[in-house]
Amino acid sequence: MRIAGTSYNDSIVNQLNLLAAQQYELQNQVSTGQRIQTPADDPAGMAQALNLQTEASNVDQYSQNITTLQTRATAAYNVLEQLKTISDRIGEITTQAGDGTSSATDLQSYATEVTQLIKQAVGLMNTKQGDQYLFGGTASGQAPFTMTTDANGNVTGVSYQGNTSVAESEIAENTTIAVDTPGENNSGTGPRGLISDSRYGADFFNHLISLQNHLLAGDTNSVSTVDEPALLNDENNIIYQVATNGAVQSQLDAQATIASNRESGLQTSISNVAGADLTQTLVQLSQNQTAYQAALQSSANMLQLQQYLLSYLP
Amino acid sequence: MLGLFNILNLGARALQAQETGMAVTGQNLSNVNNSAYSRQRVQISTSIPTPTAVGLEGTGVQVTGIQQLRDSILDGEVRDESSVGGYWTGQQSALQNAQAELSQFLDLSASGTDSTSSTTSSTSTSSLSDQLNSLFNAFQSVATDPTSTAQRQALVSQAQILTSSLNQASQSLTSLNGTLNTALDNDVTSANQLLSDIAGLNGQIAKATANGGSANDLNDTREQDLEQLANLTNIQTTANTDGTVDVSVGGAQLVSGSQVLDTLQTYDPGTGQLLIRTATSGTNLTLTGGTIQGTIDARDGALQTLRTGLDTLASNLITQVNNIYSTGYDLNGNTGANFFTGTDAATIGVNAALQNDPTLVQAAGVAGAPAPGNPGVSGAPGDNTVALALAQLGQQPIAALGNQTFSDSFARDETAFGFSLSNANNQVTNYNSVNTMLLNQRDSVSGVSIEEEMSNMITYQYAYEASSKIITTTDEMLQTLISLKST
Numbered sequence: 116m117r118i119a120g121t122s123y124n125d126s127i128v129n130q131l132n133l134l135a136a137q138q139y140e141l142q143n144q145v146s147t148g149q150r151i152q153t154p155a156d157d158p159a160g161m162a163q164a165l166n167l168q169t170e171a172s173n174v175d176q177y178s179q180n181i182t183t184l185q186t187r188a189t190a191a192y193n194v195l196e197q198l199k200t201i202s203d204r205i206g207e208i209t210t211q212a213g214d215g216t217s218s219a220t221d222l223q224s225y226a227t228e229v230t231q232l233i234k235q236a237v238g239l240m241n242t243k244q245g246d247q248y249l250f251g252g253t254a255s256g257q258a259p260f261t262m263t264t265d266a267n268g269n270v271t272g273v274s275y276q277g278n279t280s281v282a283e284s285e286i287a288e289n290t291t292i293a294v295d296t297p298g299e300n301n302s303g304t305g306p307r308g309l310i311s312d313s314r315y316g317a318d319f320f321n322h323l324i325s326l327q328n329h330l331l332a333g334d335t336n337s338v339s340t341v342d343e344p345a346l347l348n349d350e351n352n353i354i355y356q357v358a359t360n361g362a363v364q365s366q367l368d369a370q371a372t373i374a375s376n377r378e379s380g381l382q383t384s385i386s387n388v389a390g391a392d393l394t395q396t397l398v399q400l401s402q403n404q405t406a407y408q409a410a411l412q413s414s415a416n417m418l419q420l421q422q423y424l425l426s427y428l429p
Numbered sequence: 430m431l432g433l434f435n436i437l438n439l440g441a442r443a444l445q446a447q448e449t450g451m452a453v454t455g456q457n458l459s460n461v462n463n464s465a466y467s468r469q470r471v472q473i474s475t476s477i478p479t480p481t482a483v484g485l486e487g488t489g490v491q492v493t494g495i496q497q498l499r500d501s502i503l504d505g506e507v508r509d510e511s512s513v514g515g516y517w518t519g520q521q522s523a524l525q526n527a528q529a530e531l532s533q534f535l536d537l538s539a540s541g542t543d544s545t546s547s548t549t550s551s552t553s554t555s556s557l558s559d560q561l562n563s564l565f566n567a568f569q570s571v572a573t574d575p576t577s578t579a580q581r582q583a584l585v586s587q588a589q590i591l592t593s594s595l596n597q598a599s600q601s602l603t604s605l606n607g608t609l610n611t612a613l614d615n616d617v618t619s620a621n622q623l624l625s626d627i628a629g630l631n632g633q634i635a636k637a638t639a640n641g642g643s644a645n646d647l648n649d650t651r652e653q654d655l656e657q658l659a660n661l662t663n664i665q666t667t668a669n670t671d672g673t674v675d676v677s678v679g680g681a682q683l684v685s686g687s688q689v690l691d692t693l694q695t696y697d698p699g700t701g702q703l704l705i706r707t708a709t710s711g712t713n714l715t716l717t718g719g720t721i722q723g724t725i726d727a728r729d730g731a732l733q734t735l736r737t738g739l740d741t742l743a744s745n746l747i748t749q750v751n752n753i754y755s756t757g758y759d760l761n762g763n764t765g766a767n768f769f770t771g772t773d774a775a776t777i778g779v780n781a782a783l784q785n786d787p788t789l790v791q792a793a794g795v796a797g798a799p800a801p802g803n804p805g806v807s808g809a810p811g812d813n814t815v816a817l818a819l820a821q822l823g824q825q826p827i828a829a830l831g832n833q834t835f836s837d838s839f840a841r842d843e844t845a846f847g848f849s850l851s852n853a854n855n856q857v858t859n860y861n862s863v864n865t866m867l868l869n870q871r872d873s874v875s876g877v878s879i880e881e882e883m884s885n886m887i888t889y890q891y892a893y894e895a896s897s898k899i900i901t902t903t904d905e906m907l908q909t910l911i912s913l914k915s916t
Contacts, residue, residue, distance in 0.1 A: 119468075119876020120461050122869055129865055152534055154847025155524075155854060162844040164535055165558050169836040172562040173824070180573045247576050247811055253793070255576060255811035256760075280795075282813040284573040285820060295811075389535055 127414040134407040141400040144391040151389040164389040171381040173288075178374045181286050181367050188294045188364050190244040195357045197239055198310075201232050202350045205323065209346055212330060213339030226269075226330035233270045233323045237262050240298055240310065250309055251277030252297035259298045260320075269327060273320035275299040281306050286370045294363050296356060309356050310349065317352035318345075433910065435479075436903045439489035443896035446473055446490045450889040453495055457877045458886075465653035467499045467875035469645055497645040501668070503871045504652055508659040508666075510867055512718030514860035515660035519723025520731075521853040523609055527732050528850055530601035533557060533843055557598065558843070560591040561836055565823030571792050572816035576760070581787035585779060592769070592777045595743050599774035602736050609728045610703045613695050616661050616721045617705065621692040623658040624676065624683055627651055631673035632687030638672040648672075662693075662705075663718030679714035681707050702729060731849035736774075738842035743774035745829050749822060757791030757815030762808070764791060792816035 144150055154161045208225050211217060217225070241258040242249050251259030259277035264270050279300040283291035293306065300308035310319035326342040329335075453471045460466040472494045478485035533556045567584040574580050630651040637644035651674065658664055658676070667675040669686070676684040683691050694708040705721060706713045716722040747769040754768040766789065771777040783789050794814025823835060830838040 116869075117873040117876075117878065119872040120879045121464060121876050122872045125464075125868065125872075126865070129861075149535060149537055153528055154533060154843045155528060155850035156847075158844045158847030158851055161535060161847055162840050165840040165843065166837065168535075168558065169562050169840075172559075172566060176566040176569045180569060183570075183573045245574070245577065247574075251811070253795075253809040253811035253813075256808075278809060280809065280812060282572075282575065282811055283817060284813070285569060285817065288824065291817070385537060389537060 123414075123417055127410070127417070130410050131407070131414070134403060134410060138400065138403050138407060141396055141403060144396050145393065145400060148391055148393065149389055150391040150396075160388050164385055167381055167385045167388065171378060171385065174374050174377045174381065177286050178371060178378070180284050181371045181374065184284055184286070184292065184294045185364065185367050185371070187244055187249070188360060188367060190242065191249050191294070191296065192357070192360050192364070194239050194242050194249065195309075195353065195360055198236060198353055199350075199357060201236050201239075202319075202346070202353055205229070205232060205326070205346055206350065209326065209338055209343040212335055213343050215335050215339075217335070219333055222330050222333050222335070226327055229323060229327040229330060230269055233273070233320065233327065234262065236310075236320070236323070237273055248277070250296065250298035252295070253280045253282055254278045269331065270324055272324065275311070279305045279308070286367065287374070290370075292363065292366065294367075296359075307352075307355070307359075310353070312352065315348070315352055316345075317349050319349040319352075322346050322349055433903055433907050435488070437900060437907075440896055440899035440903060442476065442489045442491060443899065444893060446471075446492050447889045447893040447896055449492045449495075451886065451893070454882050454885045454889060458879070458882045461877045461879060461882075465649050466877065467497050467645070467649055468877045470496050470498060472496050495643060495645060497643065497648060498875050499648070499652075500871065500874045503867065503874065504655075505666070507864075507867050507871060508656055508664070509718075510860065510864050511656050511659040512663040514857070514864055515662075515720040516718045516723035516726075517853055517856040517860055519720035520727040521850070521857050523605075523724055523727035524731055524846070524850040524853055526605055526608075527602060527735060528846070530605055531557070531598055531735070531846075557591075557594055558836060558839055560587070560594055561839060562823075563587050564591050565820055565835075568816055568820035568823070571790065572813040572820050575792045575813040575816060576810045578787055581790045581792075584790060585783050585787055588768070588779045589784065592771075592779055595739065595774045595777050599736070599739055599743075602732065602739070603775070606702075606728060606732065606736075609724050609732075610695075613703050613705075613721060613724055616724070617693045617695050620658060620661045620721070623654050623661070624692060625689050626654050627658070627674070627676060628684050628687050628689045630654065631684070634672045635687060644672065659719065661719045662716050662721045679705075679716050681710070681712055681714060683707070727849075727853075731846055735842065735846050738838075738845075740773040740775075741830065742835065742839055742842075743777045744772055745827055746835060747771060747777060749827060750819060753815060753818050753822065754791055756794075758793040758796045758809075758812075759791045760788040760793075760810050762796045763789070764796070766791065790816075794818075 143152070151157045151160050151164060208229060212222060212225050237260050240250050240260045247255040248257070248259055249255075251257065254277045257276060259275055261274055261276060262270055263272045263274075275298055277298055279297045279302050281293040281295040281297060283293045285291050296309045297306055298309050299311035300306060301311060301313040303313060307315070308317065311317050311321075322342060322345040326338065326346065329337045329342060450471045450473070453469050457468050471492055473490055474493050476488045476491040478487050480486075536556070536559075564587050567580075567587040570580045571577075571584050630647055634644040634647045634651065637647065655664070655666065655674070655676070662678055665677045667677075669675065671686075673686045674684075675682060675686070678693065681691060683689065683693070691707045691709045693714070694706055695703040696706050698704055698713075704713065704725065705716060716725075750769055751767045755765055758764045759766075766782065767780055768783070768791075769777055770780055792815055793809055793812035795809050795812055826832040826834055827838070831841075833841065
């Protein structure tokens, strides 16, 4: 084929442009570590990467939800622990007072102690975590329990102002969990009340007030026949709640681990789809640079040769 | 017998012929870098022999013409390929601009494996897909901690980032659309200018060849114009016997001989998107190649699909979110307000009242009886039913989006767009290869080779010297002849 003068130059320029463009692309891939940056780089891969990223983002959010819930569950557990301690002490008091061997002054001091324990329990039940009360159900903006006392400082009544609904939160796809417990649930349906639930005969505060009054009146018979079994029942209820809280925390922990593993797996997948294989890319870049240098050199030689004929003319 | 004087004439004609050869060589050499130039060759043949007693005797050499070496078939192929290239280049440039405006880049460094170091829930990610994810994540955060003012504020901020990104993308794509329409106008103006240039050249060429001459350089210029026109729009050419070329575009004849019968014009068929028609006869044209049609197809094809996709996404987001949200109750027990305002990607916005007061975010499913002593406050601030439903909306297939979730639908639109641009890129690469090949072939026929011209130059120079020798020798012979009779 006959080669004209301009053919050399055009083909050199074309080749150098091509190599330069390839170099630019490879350099980009190396510096960002990504094979795909824009949709046109690899449309199908981009779609895959976007879907994986969405999933990873969801899983990350679940992890954050779990962390928030774990904090609430732990706070609730601390209260439950202390309630259990109070209940244990109440148990001791009812046993000692109920066996009829205590003196009147002993009974009075027991009564005073019970009054104090009631007030302490009410304070515990009004615990806040963040800016939400823990045991008011979804009516978490105000203290769930209010207490009335008489002139002598004895507790006359404790009433519940919260509701019986609890909020569900999502910890995985289509998996929600409620970590809260309403303080009281006497409606007959819904989550089990913490200190009072009509279905299980639990009514901690009223039974405590009854105990306090019986002790004040010196009625040890009622203490042992009425209050003691009632308060044992209340304690079982509290123990049940402790166990439930433990189960909820285990579930949260397990789910947190699953989420963390999923996140790692997804990041690996995203990397596989969209990340650049650095070894391969660097080798290609090196080859490209060699080719570029070779092209430059050969074109320089070629352009020089074109002048030879001119120099041969006299 | 010729006679000495005729031999002088012979020598003179030979000198002229070699001179012409040198001139043509000079012309070729000067145009060695002119890519539109086709090399010329002087055609030399023996001049008319004269009858003599011993038969026909040669009278020397004459220049019968200067021939241009062009292959019209190759020219046609280059023009056609130029149309194809113009079409795909037009598409590629329009779609690359759109991709930049959309700024949907994949950024792997923005996400991490440990949720404490991850930034996917932060508010500073740049691409629409990330922001869409972040919106639903923000709903999740509010659902998990409904009374937290900080989470509510974060939700409103995240929604604002998303809406302003959608606004911006929509606006940029709309203005790109306008730019493409302007480009069409400019291209049509250029095309019309080329049409009139071609007609003018046709006239000059017709005049030059009418007397049997050749119009080599005018042919080159006209061919260059035809190629540029072909790049803008696919043309059909008809060569006439008088050397003129008729040009038709899309079936409508625009140039006949030296006359421009009609020109191209852009017009608005009522949709705001310009199309092409002939100016005088008003025939709507559907072109098959060239930058003009490439721009139109990109504008009405991939770009329009992208814009529609964004609008559909935005309008469904607005409707679906508002449907759920308006049933919710805020921390003051009020209900009924909307979360998003607007109707499409250009107008989507966040309810202005929420920006100032995040307690107005309606996250609860019930109002709850207000607490005694707190009449204006919702009695169930911990209720998160509506917020939870909004969070789960992110994973629900939406019927109007082809039964895909919002994120999947957006990813699908991105992919379709990516394929269009990727295809255009591939086609441009193919065009470059084919074009290079065709140009090389054309160069091998029409290109100037310096070596060849140099050796021709040497040839003509020696021939000139040899011819001059004829004259000087004949001159001496004449001198001898004349000195025969000396007094």
